[in-house]
Amino acid sequence: MHTPDPHRHTPVPPVRPTRRAAALALAAATAAVGLVVAAQGGAGAAVQGSLAADTQFYKDPTSQVVKWVAANPGDSRTQVISKRIASQPQGIWFSNYRPDSVTSDVRAVTSAAAQAGQVPVLVAYAIPNRDCGGASAGGAPDLPSYDAWVGKFAAGLGSSRTVVVLEPDSIALTTCLSAQQQNDRFASLARAVTTIHAANPNAKVYLDGGHSTWNSAAEQANRLRGAGVLNADGFFTNVSNFNTTANESSFARNVLNALGNPGNLHAVIDTSRNGNGPAGSAWCDPSGRRIGNYPTAATNDSAVDAFLWIKPPGEADGCAAAAGTFVPDIAYQLAQNAPDPSTPSQPPSSQPPTSQPPTSQPPTSQPPAGNAACSIAYRANSWAGGFTADVTVKNTGSAAISGWTLGWTFPGDQKVTSAWNARVTQSGAAVTATDLGYNGTLAAGASTAFGLQATYGSNNTTPTAFTLNGTACTTS
Structure with missing residues (x-):
């Protein structure tokens, strides 16, 4: 899961073969990427690691x-x-x-x-x-x-x-x-x-x-x-x-x-x-x-x-x-949906990018008052002092939900540090997660998932009470 997959490697005169599957590196010399990307050109004056900014990486013609x-x-x-x-x-x-x-x-x-x-x-x-x-x-x-x-x-x-x-x-x-x-x-x-x-x-x-x-x-x-x-x-x-x-x-x-x-x-x-x-x-x-x-x-x-x-x-x-x-x-x-590699891009921002890069601000439809029936699956993977959580939001009602806001309160001293596929904010122990536009519509029976990373001191008790657009959800 966290690892790459084996790649074949067969010698080739001018170049070499290619690698293995879940992991390799079409590593390159200029970069820009779909949502947060590093500028390829003009790297000269920027802060730099120990490789020269203009390093050109080798392209394998037999990949x-x-x-x-x-x-x-x-x-x-x-x-x-x-x-x-x-x-x-x-x-x-x-x-x-x-x-x-x-x-x-x-x-x-x-x-x-x-x-x-x-x-x-x-x-x-x-x-x-x-x-x-x-x-x-x-x-x-x-x-x-x-x-x-x-x-x-x-x-x-x-x-x-x-x-x-x-x-x-x-x-x-x-x-x-x-x-x-x-x-x-x-x-x-x-x-x-x-x-x-x-x-x-x-x-x-x-x-x-x-x-x-x-x-x-x-x-x-x-x-x-x-x-x-x-x-x-x-x-x-x-x-x-x-x-x-x-x-x-x-x-x-x-x-x-x-x-x-x-x-x-x-x-x-x-x-x-x-x-x-x-x-x-x-x-x-x-x-x-x-x-x-x-x-x-x-x-x-x-x-x-x-x-x-x-x-x-x-x-x-x-x-x-x-x-x-x-x-x-x-x-x-x-x-x-990625940018053209010849188009200059901006250096990575300190904020993690959202999924599916919108050309403008993603729509934030106002969640309806009530009318939400939902179930929540909250699965945490913990280590000493920190954890990640995968949260699945399911619409168990008979009508579609257009725009969602999920709320819960941490029972312990957990503090969210980052999130993906949702916008997550925290005030005290209260946490609010909202959709990112592209994943805001849930048809009856449909679900979506997001994740977060957090720290904790002495208490990492799992939350059990969640509300979706103000309506209490069941947990699974």
Whole structure:
């Protein structure tokens, strides 16, 4: 769920193959995105991370999307997919455990990138027991084999600038490991950082930072420290997920703060499909999503080195098709409402974007007085000091609702810090969530979902009383 999907990797002379599905990076060199995007041009004077703002990332001519565009010139979706997805650089996944060929496979990419004057984004994805046996299961048979594989991977890096995204989910997702197994994995990751830097001092190595609605910043920082992040160049967040750039940037700064703000560490953020945030708690090929910031190192954020497309837009998570399969309908949906990559955009705002970018203010129809029959499902996922909640609002009445406002009171000391798919405000313990226009109409029997993130001190009791447009709802 939080992880990418395995990508095939086949050596190709000038370039390399492509990666794995729920996660890669059509990482690019200029960016703008559907609702909050970083300006591509004029990055010069802006605040900057440790990558030069004008860094040009390597475009893989053998990626699945590039091949599909070339093979389908007459398809009605091709122009949009070509202009807004295939045109962008992407990360290249090394997810098949092939120790005999990995050096030459990596060298094919780094050599082609160096010749083009571009920076490749390479994703190493072969840790044993990866994805805890989920949709992206696989990897090396054991840690000694993995250590040897990393040495061979590093041997192909050359000497030019390279970005290495090291093992998505390997640090955030450890629920299937014993304490000793986790320690052993983290020690292996620390060795991998050292091995890669020794092979190519110009390589930038980023470790797994999870994302803003997973582990707390303090917990993720502790894990990163154990995996040797202080000797790396930073960490990556949001791989294969949908959290907004603003929320991920804030989370990255919190992790850096928990690490003591070492000057050598920065974050990179996967923005491949976070343009309008998550679809509630749905993670596997949810509909209605949009590409986010186009890949760029011009982030206008000193904590963030780059926005990268680590998960290739259009590649399935495993529900619409087998994980890693390019699905043109998914790519078209992600691209059709996104801005043209040649159009300058504004730097990310501090406010998370709303879903489905309106061309003007979304309509805010006045909720009717009463006449609402409703049920509410409130599901929280908690950790020490914080939690996320997924809230489903269902119209159980016989008439449509046009515009909704949901209210409740927290029984404890919870404080909302961010939300998606709804506008959420809090006064004392009282919380109000209102629709965003596009999701404000609920036909009889229809439902919609939104989410929030919050903190708490000593009491995280779940609320049980909700009102929709002033009418009490049942809970489920």
